[in-house]
Amino acid sequence: MLIALGHFTVAADLAADLLADLNAGRPAATAGGATFYHFAIDDADSAAILVSECWTDRASLDRHLQTPHMTAFLAKWAHRMTIDVLLHEASEGRRLGD
Numbered sequence: 001m002l003i004a005l006g007h008f009t010v011a012a013d014l015a016a017d018l019l020a021d022l023n024a025g026r027p028a029a030t031a032g033g034a035t036f037y038h039f040a041i042d043d044a045d046s047a048a049i050l051v052s053e054c055w056t057d058r059a060s061l062d063r064h065l066q067t068p069h070m071t072a073f074l075a076k077w078a079h080r081m082t083i084d085v086l087l088h089e090a091s092e093g094r095r096l097g098d
Contacts, residue, residue, distance in 0.1 A: 002057060006083070007049060
């Protein structure tokens, strides 16, 4: 399992548009191996978008990053945002409290 956690940061007036574009990718991501794929405005003042994704494996994430949706997304946003996301590998997951 691969977990991606962190933030995308943009100018405050672009945060809602970025969030909408990120959420538009959910159907393709979940069909392609994402078991959890969510984004939310974490800090409205700094326009930080919380990134929280869980992938079955690295290959699934790599395939997702090569899809037409993601290549178009990155062409539109890569030069307009700061990416601060770390990838964490986990061998198993447990429910909180187990």
